[in-house]
Amino acid sequence: VGPDRHHQETPLVKIGLIGGTGIEGKGLALRLAAAGHSVFIGSRSQSKASARAEQFNSMLERPTIQAMTNMELLRETRIAFLTVPADQAVEVISSLRSGLAPGQILVDVTVPVKFQEGSPRHGGVDMLSNAERLSASLPPGVDLLCAFKTVPAHLLARLDRRLDCDVFICGDASEAKEQLMAIVRTIPSLRPVDAGPLLMSRSLEHMTVLAIWLNRRYRSKEARYRIVGI
């Protein structure tokens, strides 16, 4: 697989998807593999990961995506996305703690949403975002970022569709953030936006709650954000 012709300055990297067998994992796997990166699908179950990797590779028409357990994936990749359901995020990370070494970049894409009186709301406790909760579960030296929280997963998984939206990336590790922004820049029709420190994950998660409401109200599945003026 050759480098993306438009972004030759961005090195192609190995990227892991922890719990990458769901719809979020599918979208990221397809977009990242199509951009030329080496993608590793992780699951607790090797056979489940293998089945999904095979599906995705047949969609891409080339065998670029590899499958392994979540724990193996952490040994293979320095950047891993956490693509499990929001309410399992802390538990999954705790179970993988021994595999998380300093220098690892963990990208949280989860948003806890609950429904009350037919309306979505942020499912966090107190004012904390899921990313802030996760942050407290990580060993020292692991860089936590947030990204793709506001990008509809099923649209991400449609390689025939343009995304035409912004990807907000926040976190306290600025070098890691720069690396992730460079990776996002390799995906056509997406713009990475530096959304500040990890604290700003509160805004990103609340934006997802609004997008879910807008999808219901306007009978869409594709509500997403674009910042005007920057």
Next chain:
Amino acid sequence: VGPDRHHQETPLVKIGLIGGTGIEGKGLALRLAAAGHSVFIGSRSQSKASARAEQFNSMLERPTIQAMTNMELLRETRIAFLTVPADQAVEVISSLRSGLAPGQILVDVTVPVKFQEGSPRHGGVDMLSNAERLSASLPPGVDLLCAFKTVPAHLLARLDRRLDCDVFICGDASEAKEQLMAIVRTIPSLRPVDAGPLLMSRSLEHMTVLAIWLNRRYRSKEARYRIVGI
């Protein structure tokens, strides 16, 4: 003043701006008056309101905006925007309580923001939005809406500039919301978006916090939102 030619179905209405002497009041006064509505600038001080109304009228080159005290304004208009600083919103509304009658529509545009370690954050207590706090101070029968929380005030005040963004409107009173959406539709280059129940004000206020951060990061004063896909 004739009706906006493109929106003849929308009746022009009387609109009050409580504490309308600041930058938010300026932007709303100019845009609403330019669209043909009757705008009333309110202040605690009649002379302060008059001075600002005179300024705005000279910018518009026609004497359409009137000045009065906040309390008088509530007698004149059925729709009033609350355009005071966020930390004064509850106090101002409490002082006007006797003027708030059932059927009045109050539009909250405020966002409480505080800075910590150089980064903006939502200044609310617990998870509550400013709109939710306000809601608890209102007499029964007053319909509270939120709007314009994410639209940069100084850009609103530049009639020579297109806005090209969405105005998110939330609140629990659906008829009032429809009326406000029709009013927003009379302002060129703005799209009203039904952003759900009042609870969704949490998302809107957190979006303003992110926009403030983006303005710093990208040396802009104009970061604003556009939803793609609806």
